[in-house]
Amino acid sequence: xxxxxxxLGDRGIIEVGGAEATGFLQRxxxxxxxxxxxxxxxxxxxxxxxxxxxxxxxxxxxxWGSDAGYLIDCSGEQTADLVKRLNLHKMRANIAIExxxxxxxxxxxxxxxxxxxxxxxxxxDTRSAHMGLRIIAPRAALAKLDCADASRYEAHRIAQGxxxxxxxxxxxxxxxxxxxLDLMNGVxxxxxxxxxxxxxxxxxxxxSARKRIVKIHFDGPAPGQGTQIMAGETNIGQAGSVSxxxxxxxxxxxxxxxARAAGVALKAGDVAVDIxxxx
Numbered sequence: 001x002x003x004x005x006x007x008l009g010d011r012g013i014i015e016v017g018g019a020e021a022t023g024f025l026q027r028x029x030x031x032x033x034x035x036x037x038x039x040x041x042x043x044x045x046x047x048x049x050x051x052x053x054x055x056x057x058x059x060x061x062x063x064w065g066s067d068a069g070y071l072i073d074c075s076g077e078q079t080a081d082l083v084k085r086l087n088l089h090k091m092r093a094n095i096a097i098e099x100x101x102x103x104x105x106x107x108x109x110x111x112x113x114x115x116x117x118x119x120x121x122x123x124x125d126t127r128s129a130h131m132g133l134r135i136i137a138p139r140a141a142l143a144k145l146d147c148a149d150a151s152r153y154e155a156h157r158i159a160q161g162x163x164x165x166x167x168x169x170x171x172x173x174x175x176x177x178x179x180x181l182d183l184m185n186g187v188x189x190x191x192x193x194x195x196x197x198x199x200x201x202x203x204x205x206x207x208s209a210r211k212r213i214v215k216i217h218f219d220g221p222a223p224g225q226g227t228q229i230m231a232g233e234t235n236i237g238q239a240g241s242v243s244x245x246x247x248x249x250x251x252x253x254x255x256x257x258x259a260r261a262a263g264v265a266l267k268a269g270d271v272a273v274d275i276x277x278x279x
Contacts, residue, residue: 004111005118005145006153011106012079013136015062016086017069018095025059025070028089028195030181032188033070036061041073041123041134043186045176046085051199053179054172055082056165056186060123060136069095071121071136073106075165089195105142108153109133118145127184128160155243161278163213167225168240168248176200177209178250183279209253212278213240216249219272227268229275231259239268251275 016025025033031044041060045053057074074082079101086097108125109118110132120137135142157164162184165171169179176196181187182204189204203209214237216229222242229237229249236259237251249268256275259266266273 003109004148004152006108006150007142007145007147008106008108009150010076012074012076012099012101013104013106014072014074014079014083015069015098015100016072016095019067020094021069024090024093024095026191027193029059030176030187030194030200032191033059039123040126043127043184045181045186047176047196048172049196051175051196052172053174053176053181054085056181058123058134060121062121071100071104073134073136076101077166078171103138104136105139107135107142107145107147109135110156127162131160131162154241158241158243158246158248161215161248163248164241168213169250175203177203178211178213180213180278211250211252213248213250214278215276216247217274218245218247218268219274221271222247223269223271229273230267231255231264234259249275
């Protein structure tokens, strides 16, 4: 597969700068921002105290190895709310939080790893082994690129089993393990406390996750987003992202296990489905 570049028009950029930016983020989000190697970012989330995922994003040092701060690659629809939330936690910390979405944009690079001729902050998308790279660069620079259609990136994302907030789950209504943040290198279980950490740790160490987003293959025309996944008369989940005959779905793990043990066929509408668990 040749290298493809896709402009991600639904992303926003926030800059968190200042002498205390590292400590501020380290105490707040699910992943560590310490010692991020050059060419990498950190996928992470910001939770409620009850452990529900409010925002998921990438944190990228600006630039690597300096104390200049970080850029946050987040959902464009949530950018203003994330700025407000970060400012609520700011207190008297010596940091500056600014929406930079008018200046910078995000593109994905996948199918090849060269990223030749591209200038900007290029970092690996660590949510899945083959997701590829991402780049944050001035909007004008990315607008000049010969970009692939967004549907090709969506097909790539779905094939890698990577969920998308607002499509596969609702921000503020799902736990870390529901959306596989823990399986997509989005949680550091060895770092210190952060908002919602006790809930995340308890589910992790007890292995008590009830739901997961899974890959789903349709044996026929794919139904629409939100279609219930049924095992006989039992609703075990709901379809999310769809591309061709592949998609993602949030399912109850216990109900899926029971259906498989009983040999009950799974369907979405009238279409038979096959489910692949993450990890």
